[in-house]
Amino acid sequence: MFVGGWTELAPADVTGQVREAAAAKIAEDVSGATIAEIVRASSQVVRGTNTMLLTRLSTGAHYIVVVWFDLKNYIVTTLKEYTGNLTSFTWPMEE
Secondary structure, three states: OOHHHOEEEOHHHOOHHHHHHHHHHHHHHOOOOOEEEEEEEEEEEOOOEEEEEEEEEOOOOEEEEEEEEOOOOEEEEEEEEEOOOHHHOOOOOOO
């Protein structure tokens, strides 16, 4: 379990809808990139479900994507490049 009620997920447990929302936002904001791999994932239930993905893109860059599901819509609330050490990655991150 991560800090703040975040529970680690296996990448295979991330729903197709969350993957699609994350992929669409990445395609929109990161030129020519697609998700090559979900490195880490976690979820938290607070006024809906938040799912955090640490992804490796087809460009080789790593991005953090948070998708919020409010029982109607999947909304990307965070899209941020991650340049830190993957082995020491923790979520939520401190700025």
